[in-house]
Amino acid sequence: MEVEPTPPLAAEILLDARGLHKTYRGGGEELRVLRGADLQLRKGDFVALLGNSGSGKSTFLQCLGLLDHVEEGEILFGGREISRLGEGDRADLRLRSIGFVFQFHHLIPELTALENVLLPSSLAGRRDKAWALELLRLVGLEDKVARYPWQLSGGESQRVAIARALVNRPTLLLTDEATGNLDRPRAQEIVDIFAKINQNFGTTILSVTHDEGLALKYGRRLRLKDGIVGEWTGD
Amino acid sequence: MGAFSRDWWRLSWVWLVDPAHRSPPGRQVLFRSSIRVAALSLMLGVGALSLTLSIFSGFYRTWSQGVADALGHVVIDTDWRTRAELRDLVTHFPRGVQRVETFWNSQGLLVGKDGGRGVLIEGRGELAAADAAPSESTPDVQLKLGAPLAEYLGVEAGGTVRLLLPGVIERAVEARISDLVRYGMYDVDSRYALVDDASFAAWASVHDPEVFARRPGDARGLRVFFDPAVIDPLDVEKVEAWRTGFRAAIQDTEWSFETTTRTWREQRKNAFGGMDLDRQLLTIVIGLLTIVAAFNVVASLVVLFTERDREMATLVGLGLSRGAFTLWTGTLGLIMGFFSSLAGIFVGWGLGRLLQMSPLGALPAKVYNVERLPLAFVWTEQLSILGFGTLCAWLAAVILGWSLARMDILRVLGHRG
Numbered sequence: 001m002e003v004e005p006t007p008p009l010a011a012e013i014l015l016d017a018r019g020l021h022k023t024y025r026g027g028g029e030e031l032r033v034l035r036g037a038d039l040q041l042r043k044g045d046f047v048a049l050l051g052n053s054g055s056g057k058s059t060f061l062q063c064l065g066l067l068d069h070v071e072e073g074e075i076l077f078g079g080r081e082i083s084r085l086g087e088g089d090r091a092d093l094r095l096r097s098i099g100f101v102f103q104f105h106h107l108i109p110e111l112t113a114l115e116n117v118l119l120p121s122s123l124a125g126r127r128d129k130a131w132a133l134e135l136l137r138l139v140g141l142e143d144k145v146a147r148y149p150w151q152l153s154g155g156e157s158q159r160v161a162i163a164r165a166l167v168n169r170p171t172l173l174l175t176d177e178a179t180g181n182l183d184r185p186r187a188q189e190i191v192d193i194f195a196k197i198n199q200n201f202g203t204t205i206l207s208v209t210h211d212e213g214l215a216l217k218y219g220r221r222l223r224l225k226d227g228i229v230g231e232w233t234g235d
Numbered sequence: 236m237g238a239f240s241r242d243w244w245r246l247s248w249v250w251l252v253d254p255a256h257r258s259p260p261g262r263q264v265l266f267r268s269s270i271r272v273a274a275l276s277l278m279l280g281v282g283a284l285s286l287t288l289s290i291f292s293g294f295y296r297t298w299s300q301g302v303a304d305a306l307g308h309v310v311i312d313t314d315w316r317t318r319a320e321l322r323d324l325v326t327h328f329p330r331g332v333q334r335v336e337t338f339w340n341s342q343g344l345l346v347g348k349d350g351g352r353g354v355l356i357e358g359r360g361e362l363a364a365a366d367a368a369p370s371e372s373t374p375d376v377q378l379k380l381g382a383p384l385a386e387y388l389g390v391e392a393g394g395t396v397r398l399l400l401p402g403v404i405e406r407a408v409e410a411r412i413s414d415l416v417r418y419g420m421y422d423v424d425s426r427y428a429l430v431d432d433a434s435f436a437a438w439a440s441v442h443d444p445e446v447f448a449r450r451p452g453d454a455r456g457l458r459v460f461f462d463p464a465v466i467d468p469l470d471v472e473k474v475e476a477w478r479t480g481f482r483a484a485i486q487d488t489e490w491s492f493e494t495t496t497r498t499w500r501e502q503r504k505n506a507f508g509g510m511d512l513d514r515q516l517l518t519i520v521i522g523l524l525t526i527v528a529a530f531n532v533v534a535s536l537v538v539l540f541t542e543r544d545r546e547m548a549t550l551v552g553l554g555l556s557r558g559a560f561t562l563w564t565g566t567l568g569l570i571m572g573f574f575s576s577l578a579g580i581f582v583g584w585g586l587g588r589l590l591q592m593s594p595l596g597a598l599p600a601k602v603y604n605v606e607r608l609p610l611a612f613v614w615t616e617q618l619s620i621l622g623f624g625t626l627c628a629w630l631a632a633v634i635l636g637w638s639l640a641r642m643d644i645l646r647v648l649g650h651r652g
Contacts (some may be wrong), residue, residue, distance in 0.1 A: 038473075058650060067552060067644060067645055068645060087556070088556050088558065091554045091556040091557070092554065092556065093549070093554075094553065094554040095553065095554025096554070100552065102647075103649065104649075106545060106546075106548075106549040106552075107649060108246070108258075108546050109258070109259050109546075110249045110250070110253075110254075110257040110258060111245075111249070112247075115245065118242055119246075119550075119553065120553045120554065122240040122243060123550070123553060123554055123555055123559075124244035124554070125240065127240060127241070127242065148257065148259070148262070150259035162281065164553075176650075
């Protein structure tokens with residue numbers, strides 16, 4: 001007797017993006033970046049998204065992170081449709097549930113590393129200095145908490161940005177070429193930190209990268225091509 | 236933002252003050268300079284408004300006090316009445332009255348050694364004084380003159396003038412000038428001629444008995460002076476309340492004569508009306524200048540947002556909502572507006588004091604009849620200016636914040652082509 005595989009429980013699905021479409025218009029031209037992109041992420045997933053330059057990886061991630069809007073399709077987050085939310089609700093989700101790390105750290109230069117990390121928790125009204133220090137320790141900067149971003153190296157600044165993205169304990173962390181500006185060893189360190197976060201806190205992580213070598217460190221690899229997300233086969 | 240948390244204040248402070256130890260080396264000081272210029276601009280605008288209004292209030296208060304002291308805080312006009320009737324009237328006064336004087340007036344002519352002038356002569360007497368009786372002696376008729384009038388006639392205190400009251404007495408009176416007064420309003424001082432009623436009655440009883448027999452100390456009405464501890468005579472509302480109380484008290488009384496009451500403001504309605512109009516016009520003009528100055532605060536906030544647009548976009552990206560963003564910019568505008576306006580009021584006050592002490596504060600007495608520039612810092616007025624400056628800056632910052640909250644964060648952060 002054949003046993004059918006048990007379908008994943010709905011509760012296990014953290015993010016379910018269905019049929020996302022996005023087109024850029026300008027100069028009389030249209031660029032269809034997303035053409036019905038689908039993606040399912042389960043809680044605790046550690047996923048790399050690969051693709052050529054200009055393939056729309058960042059746009060896709062920004063739409064998932066509610067930094068941009070999709071034209072068609074829906075995004076379910078924890079079972080709740082979020083792509084059509086108003087600006088206030090989108091901002092609240094970005095603040096409390098979805099962490100985002102850009103290629104550039106975008107730290108506030110006049111605030112110390114610790115103050116930068118604390119900022120989102122202050123925004124959320126739940127400032128937790130001990131947790132911020134713990135995160136800085138996790139990213140290996142416990143001895144540089146009082147430094148300003150301009151006193152840190154690029155890799156160190158990026159690590160502060162990661163700690164900042166995690167301070168409100170998001171269930172989903174999206175990273176957009178977070179290692180793009182770093183040399184190979186520093187980039188490896190950052191991905192190792194992501195892996196540690198994924199393992200220690202169970203945070204679901206989706207990282208956009210063009211570096212196939214780094215992508216091998218992830219538990220699952222996807223590819224965006226022609227506006228559609230598929231499994232990365234290594235070709 | 237998280238309910239004005241510690242980090243919120245820290246970030247606002249850091250961005251407003253821009254302390255050097257927190258700034259990256261080589262960072263432009265454009266913002267720091269522009270915010271200082273903006274704060275200075277608003278401060279000077281508010282200072283100008285504060286100083287102008289306090290000068291206006293100074294003149295207004297000086298003249299009001301002068302007019303009120305000269306003409307009475309409230310005047311009750313009747314036709315000619317006896318002292319007994321007028322005393323009966325006084326029994327209906329609400330509390331707060333310190334002194335009541337009887338008065339009569341008539342067109343007359345004063346002649347001094349340098350010339351003559353037609354003026355409205357007024358006779359004043361204490362209501363409480365005994366009724367006039369024929370006198371056997373003939374004391375001088377005592378006369379108080381406004382200083383500019385005395386100067387015009389060429390007389391001084393202690394000297395004499397000839398007083399003619401056609402229709403009242405037939406012969407000229409040699410009156411002695413008991414005092415020169417200066418109430419600060421040329422309109423009043425240049426025509427101020429006050430006859431002491433008791434001395435005039437005594438003179439008339441000897442030199443013009445027929446006139447004295449006809450009106451032995453009668454008066455045309457009363458001039459009422461308040462006790463300042465109970466009723467501030469310059470407080471128009473309180474004076475009005477007194478008048479209302481008086482009218483209510485005599486409403487059910489059967490009088491054989493009519494009375495009308497006028498406050499000191501109504502006695503010089505045109506002058507004070509003109510002053511009010513001037514004050515309103517100047518307030519509007521300088522208020523507009525203050526609004527322009529307040530927009531300098533906005534200009535500096537624009538610099539703040541353009542110089543720190545990436546950091547702002549980062550905050551929005553992190554989850555700072557539009558409402559919180561607007562609240563934040565509004566609060567920054569409020570803080571800048573409040574402190575700049577407060578400083579402006581101190582500047583206005585300081586400039587005023589300096590002006591008073593400097594030669595510029597000496598006024599041509601022949602024009603104003605006020606020797607030094609009068610200043611009155613009325614706290615309600617100054618509070619209004621403070622509120623006005625703060626409100627302008629706050630409103631402008633809120634409008635700015637509301638529009639900036641709609642920024643395309645991906646474009647600002649350089650993630651959209």
